[in-house]
Amino acid sequence: MSNARHDAATDGSTDTGTATDTGTDVDTGTDADDDTDGHTATGRQHGTTTTGETDERIRAEWTDYEFAGDVALSVEDLDVYYGDEQALRGVSLDVPAESVTALIGPSGCGKSTFLRCLNRMNDRISSARVEGSVELDGEEIYQDAADLVALRKRVGMVFQSPNPFPKSIRDNVSYGPRKHGDVDTGLLSRLLGRDDEETEAELVERCLRNAALWDEVNDRLDDNALGLSGGQQQRLCIARCLAVDPDVILMDEPASALDPIATAKIEDLIEDLAEEYTVVVVTHNMQQAARISDQTAVFLTGGRLVEYDDTDKIFENPESQRVEDYVTGKFG
Amino acid sequence: MTGATETGVVRGRASTAKTVAAAAVGLSALLFALALAAGFELLSLTGRLAGVPTIPLLGGLLVTLGAAVIAFGAGSRLELVETDPSRSAGLVAGTLFTGIWFVVTGLVASQTLGLGTVGWLAAASLGGAAAFAVTALPREDVGSTVPAGALAGSVGLVMLTGGIGPDWSWSPAGFSDAQSVTVFPRVVIPIAVAFCALVVGWAAAKAYGGFGARGRHLGAYLLIYLNAGSIIAVLFVLVAFVFAKGIDPVMAGVTVGLGVGPTTTLAVDLVIPFADVRLFGLSYDVVWPVSWPFVMNGASILNDVNGVWPAIVGTIWLVVGAVALAVPLGVGSAIFLTEYAERGRFTQVVEVATNALWSTPSIVFGLFGAAFLLPRFTPTPKKSLLAGMITLGFMLLPLVLITAREAMLSVPDEYRDASAALGVSKWQTVRSVVLPAAMPGVVTGVILGVGRIAGETAPLILTMGGGTFVTVDQAASVVDSFQLTLSPPFVTNPELTQATTALPYQLYQLILANVGQSSGIENMDTFRWGTALVLLVVVLSFYAIGIATRQYFRRKLDYE
Ligand SMILES: Nc1ncnc2c1ncn2[C@@H]1O[C@H](COP(=O)(O)OP(=O)(O)OP(=O)(O)O)[C@@H](O)[C@H]1O
Ligand SMILES: [Mg+2]
Numbered sequence: 001m002s003n004a005r006h007d008a009a010t011d012g013s014t015d016t017g018t019a020t021d022t023g024t025d026v027d028t029g030t031d032a033d034d035d036t037d038g039h040t041a042t043g044r045q046h047g048t049t050t051t052g053e054t055d056e057r058i059r060a061e062w063t064d065y066e067f068a069g070d071v072a073l074s075v076e077d078l079d080v081y082y083g084d085e086q087a088l089r090g091v092s093l094d095v096p097a098e099s100v101t102a103l104i105g106p107s108g109c110g111k112s113t114f115l116r117c118l119n120r121m122n123d124r125i126s127s128a129r130v131e132g133s134v135e136l137d138g139e140e141i142y143q144d145a146a147d148l149v150a151l152r153k154r155v156g157m158v159f160q161s162p163n164p165f166p167k168s169i170r171d172n173v174s175y176g177p178r179k180h181g182d183v184d185t186g187l188l189s190r191l192l193g194r195d196d197e198e199t200e201a202e203l204v205e206r207c208l209r210n211a212a213l214w215d216e217v218n219d220r221l222d223d224n225a226l227g228l229s230g231g232q233q234q235r236l237c238i239a240r241c242l243a244v245d246p247d248v249i250l251m252d253e254p255a256s257a258l259d260p261i262a263t264a265k266i267e268d269l270i271e272d273l274a275e276e277y278t279v280v281v282v283t284h285n286m287q288q289a290a291r292i293s294d295q296t297a298v299f300l301t302g303g304r305l306v307e308y309d310d311t312d313k314i315f316e317n318p319e320s321q322r323v324e325d326y327v328t329g330k331f332g
Numbered sequence: 333m334t335g336a337t338e339t340g341v342v343r344g345r346a347s348t349a350k351t352v353a354a355a356a357v358g359l360s361a362l363l364f365a366l367a368l369a370a371g372f373e374l375l376s377l378t379g380r381l382a383g384v385p386t387i388p389l390l391g392g393l394l395v396t397l398g399a400a401v402i403a404f405g406a407g408s409r410l411e412l413v414e415t416d417p418s419r420s421a422g423l424v425a426g427t428l429f430t431g432i433w434f435v436v437t438g439l440v441a442s443q444t445l446g447l448g449t450v451g452w453l454a455a456a457s458l459g460g461a462a463a464f465a466v467t468a469l470p471r472e473d474v475g476s477t478v479p480a481g482a483l484a485g486s487v488g489l490v491m492l493t494g495g496i497g498p499d500w501s502w503s504p505a506g507f508s509d510a511q512s513v514t515v516f517p518r519v520v521i522p523i524a525v526a527f528c529a530l531v532v533g534w535a536a537a538k539a540y541g542g543f544g545a546r547g548r549h550l551g552a553y554l555l556i557y558l559n560a561g562s563i564i565a566v567l568f569v570l571v572a573f574v575f576a577k578g579i580d581p582v583m584a585g586v587t588v589g590l591g592v593g594p595t596t597t598l599a600v601d602l603v604i605p606f607a608d609v610r611l612f613g614l615s616y617d618v619v620w621p622v623s624w625p626f627v628m629n630g631a632s633i634l635n636d637v638n639g640v641w642p643a644i645v646g647t648i649w650l651v652v653g654a655v656a657l658a659v660p661l662g663v664g665s666a667i668f669l670t671e672y673a674e675r676g677r678f679t680q681v682v683e684v685a686t687n688a689l690w691s692t693p694s695i696v697f698g699l700f701g702a703a704f705l706l707p708r709f710t711p712t713p714k715k716s717l718l719a720g721m722i723t724l725g726f727m728l729l730p731l732v733l734i735t736a737r738e739a740m741l742s743v744p745d746e747y748r749d750a751s752a753a754l755g756v757s758k759w760q761t762v763r764s765v766v767l768p769a770a771m772p773g774v775v776t777g778v779i780l781g782v783g784r785i786a787g788e789t790a791p792l793i794l795t796m797g798g799g800t801f802v803t804v805d806q807a808a809s810v811v812d813s814f815q816l817t818l819s820p821p822f823v824t825n826p827e828l829t830q831a832t833t834a835l836p837y838q839l840y841q842l843i844l845a846n847v848g849q850s851s852g853i854e855n856m857d858t859f860r861w862g863t864a865l866v867l868l869v870v871v872l873s874f875y876a877i878g879i880a881t882r883q884y885f886r887r888k889l890d891y892e
Contacts, residue, residue, distance in 0.1 A: 121753060153755030163746035165765055166889040176754040179764065224890060237750070244754050 062307040062319045063093060065295060071138075072097035072248055072278040073118055078132035080113050080122065080303070087113045088303040091132075095248075100270055100279045102289035102311065105299030106326070111282045112160060114299070115250045118280065119155035120148055136248070153180065156246035158254050160282075162233035164225035164240070169217050172225045172236055173204045176244035203243055210272075211239035212265030231258040235266070242273075249273060251281040255288065267292050286327055290315045298323045349404060349413040353540035356400045357554065360533030363393055364526055364558050371522035372569050378498040387491050387498060387517065390525050394488025397532050398481040404539045405477025409470075417543035421475030426468030429479040432531070434460035436483070443502065472543045476551075480535035484528040496520065530558060571868065578865025581858040585625040585637040593620025594628055626862055630804030631853060638853050640863050642807035646717070646798065646834040647870055649808055651786050653721030654728050655778065661725075662732030663767075663774060669733075670740040671762050683737075690730040697727050698791030705795060709829050717808055718828040720796030724785040731781040732774070739773025740766055771885035779878030786871045789836040798833030800841035801853065808832040835867040 073095040080088040088110045095101050103111045113122065120141060122128040134141050141151055153176075164172050177183040183200045204221065208214040213235040217228070225236055234257050241249060251270070255263040270292050273279050283289050289296055290311060297308040300322055307314060307323045318324045369375040370386075377386050384392075408415040420426075437459025442452035467475045490496055496517055503514045537554035541547035596618045629639030665682075673679050701723035706713040743766050751761040792798075799806070810827050833841075842860045853859050 119753065121749065124749060124752060148752075149755050149757050151755070152753055156755075157753040159746070159750065159753070161746070163744075163750045165747055165750065166769055175751075175764070176756065179751075179754070179756040179760045226890075240750075240754065246755075 058304060058306055059319070062309075063297075063305050065094065065308045065310075067094075067096045067295070069099075070097040071095070072136070073280075074133075074135040074138075075117070076133040076135075078114070078117060078130070078134065080110070080117060080131075081129045082125070083127045086303060088117075091299075091303075091305045093297055093305060093308050095278060095280060096295070097278050098274060098276065099294040100274045100281060100292055102293035102296045103280065103282045103299065104284070104286065104289050104296060104327075106301060107284075109299040109301055110303035111299055112252050113303070115157070115252055115280065115282055118248070118250055119152050119157055120146070121152075121157065123148065153244060154246050155248045155250060156241040156244055158234075158237050158241050158249070158251040160252040160256070162230060162237050162257065164228070164233050164236050166224060166226055168222045169208075169225050169228070169236060170200075170204050170221040173207050173239050173243050174200050175240060177203060180244070207239040207243045208236075210242055210269055211235040212262060212269060213239060231262055234258060235262065238266070238269070246277070248278040248280065251279065253282050253284060256284070263288070286315070286329070298326065300326065349407060350540060352400055353404055353536055356397055356404070356536035357533060357540055359393065359397055359400075360529045360536055361554075361558065363390070363397070363529040364533065364562070366390065367522045367526035367529060368562055368565055370518070370525070373518070377517055377521055387496065387521060388494070390521065391488040391491025391493075394484045394525065394528055394532075395492060396488075397529075397536070398483070398485030398488060400481075401477045401484070401532055401535045401539065402481035404536075405473050405481070408473035408477075408539070408543065415473055415539075415542040415544070416546070417472035419471060420469070421467050421472045423468060425476055426464050429467045430460040430464040432483060433463035433479065436486075443504075472547075473539070476538050476543070477535045480531045484532040487524055487528050491521070526562075530555060533558065574861070574865050574868050577861040578858075578863075578868075581855075581862030582626045582865050585623070587623045588621065590621055591619045592623040594623070595619050627866065628804075630806065631801035632803050638801075638859065639804075640835065640838060640866055641804055642802040643798075643833045643835045643838040643863070644866065644870060645807045645809075646796075646832045647786060647836075647867075649717060649810055649832075650720055650724055650792075650796075650834055651782055651874060653718075654724035654785055655782065657722060657725030658728035658732050658781070659774075659778060662729050662777075663736045665733050666736035666740055666774075667762055667767075670737055671758065671766065683734075686730040686733050690734060693790075694727060694788050695790040695794075697723055698794035700726070701791060701795035714829065715795055715797030715831045716829040717796060717810075717832045720792055720834070721828075723791045723795045724788060727788070727791065728778075728781040728785050731784075732777050735777025735780070736770065736774045739770035739777075742773070743769040768885070769889060772882050772889070775878060775882040775885060779875060779882070782874050782878065783871060786874055787836050787867065789840045792834055792837040793840070796834065796837065797831035798837060798841075800838065800845045802833050802838070806832070835863060835870060839863045839867060 071094045075094070076092050078088055078091040079086065091114060103114065105111055113128075116122045116125075117130055117134060120130075122130055130142065132142070136151070136155065140146075165175065167175070174183055177200075183196045183203060205214060205218075208217065213232060216232060217223075217236075225233065228236060234254060238251070238254060254270075255266050258266060267288065270279055270281060274294070281289075281293065293311045295309060296311045296314040298306050298314060298318075298320075300306045307318055307320050309318075314323065315327055318327065366375060366381075367390075370377055375381065375386065379386060381389050404413065407413040408417065434456045438452050438456030441447045441455035445451075445455075447455060463479050467479050469475070470478075498517055501514050501516050502520075507513050533554050534551045538547035538551040541550035597615055625635070625637035626639040627644065628641050629635050629637060630642050631638040631640075669679050669682060701719050702713075705719040705722055706715060709716060709718055747765045747769060748761055751765050752758075756764075808827050808830065810825060839860065842856065842863060845856070
């Protein structure tokens, strides 16, 4: 496998470290100034690793992505440790508002970890330690005064594996709004004739339609959600997240358990959502990332953000050789 | 086995053999059941069964069984029957048969033949070694059938030939008083027959499966089924026994029909509290359409049939009070420990302490109640319903805490994460996701705990008291005696500070008391059995309520 990649190496002399060293000693672009003449002139510096991943230096400008419009999330120098192990190294990127940002990269490179930093779900993992800063609409979320409940109301999340509650389909969807007091079907309000049953029904239908699940479940809304198939459960989780009406939606491989038809529906949904919401989506499917996202961030082994740019740029003409190898399916 | 006809012949013979093996399995199950019946004295060992004296009949069946199994093993070894045996019956079977035969030959040598220590040890070792050689060395078909068949055969032979007859008895020497331990056939025969039936049934099931993996599988199944069956049988016999003994006194004088039962007065009194102004009063008499004296009466010389109504009421109130105290406290602490407290030294200590508390003997709880609760409610220490409730509540608390904590720990973290990611606060998450998912487990804990406290006697002797023969007007009427008062504590209930009785406590008192004529009870024995039956039914009803509750919560979580 590594032999196959040697022809891609234009300069073997800069091979850093041994072949087993999968690029963990690569600097974060601080030495980019030394190569001011740019990569086109010197050629890309890389060797190959055992995984077939080319070893090269990351340049700061690869992750500098200029865009017009508002910044929804601004991430600065994010480091995440699980115990002694570092899962993310100095990640900085700005997520534009009302757009779809795709995160791609090989398994275990820290995409889910990064996503969990954006709504502070990592706080729930006792071994996890987060350093750096994340700003939501200019407000720092990693500060002591941060209200996690309010934050997560604004930054919704769909998990990698479907996790519906052991409740009815209807209750799953209306769970968030109910707990936030937006929908009230409690006994007291029912007695006082103020219950929101119709609002609830509308909400449930709208969210399920958006998540492309309505047609399959509209006649059994009172059934337990655990009786749904894996793909249906995933869409239910999307509906449940939509029901809270967040500003930002984080999706961790939302289509990994879905068939092509449902996947297409979810992709349509994500594109629609981007008109009002900011969507950050992790995917392993390159075509999907290319189809639905406006910009793409590529993470590679070791928890580094290697390149972040317009999706078209990433898929057609990436700066990094490793990113090119990855998106063309040569490794990972 | 090349020609079609030859294969057919072999197959035919194999199926005959299989029928024999199946019949042997069935016969051993039957023998096992007969042994159980004899053990519970449902089958008389001195009498006859199907016209044949019981002991020789059982012996003959054992001999037949043993012979059939050995024949099957030999047939398999001689390749007359198509089987698939392993190379050896294995070390486990070998060790077990060694042990069995060591004991059997040892007993025969020392007790029947009267050999000395050296003699019987030598004989027993020889028997064990022979059994090991026969089991472990030859092929599996011989190894697992011959020792088993020989065991059943020799035990059966002893019974068949009258070696152990109805009048046989055995007083092992070595006890200081030679007569202090004597074993009679009513003990030996059921145990020996059941044991031989298990062993030879196992061998027969193995044979039926054709030995090998499938045979071992069937053999294990047979053992498990017979054991499970006998456990259920014991339970069933226990309940049936109490029913049989207690049903007559309990059902005495039951009449059904309009207006036969006692009268209950439903009264509504609308009184302005603290002012003693009575707005209106309404009272309506309801006559029950059933008269069930044992359940509805107390004990009194005036009654035709005496009953245990006060004790039933007492038990129900005790359980209600204890549950009302323990469940909120236990579930609350469990929520704190699982969801809020940092997992570490502190939670560990609490866990160990609750486990220790649950294993604390109930009489110690009773002493605690007597020392700390009795002086609290009345000027002079006095046993009371309230003290009983609190004592039992504290007994129930650790189990509720332990099970609720386990149930909450087993709720997957995904649910908590999902809820948190929707911006729902921790308390809301606990209330709407964790608790409902943990509810069946919590209810299971309460069921188990109530089963224990409802039948508890010792702490009640020390804390609640009550009489042996209680008249019906002494039944605790907790609901009626709530009173509102002007001064703190505003609500009083004198009934709670009265001593009252409960079923297990009363049963204990009835067993202590010898005569009941003064209270109109003619036959103390039937009265006791009746009380025991009512206790059993009351506890089982609590159990049923618990199961129904658990089912309700479980159905909410399940998707079937
Ligand atoms: N709860 C955790 N405790 C300890 N280590 C963790 C934990 N979660 C993730 N990690 C580690 O952090 C690294 C990044 O994991 P992460 O789940 O973010 O990868 P990923 O990019 O989402 O991979 P995938 O595409 O397979 O989902 C991995 O090495 C993983 O072992
Ligand atoms: Mg992941």
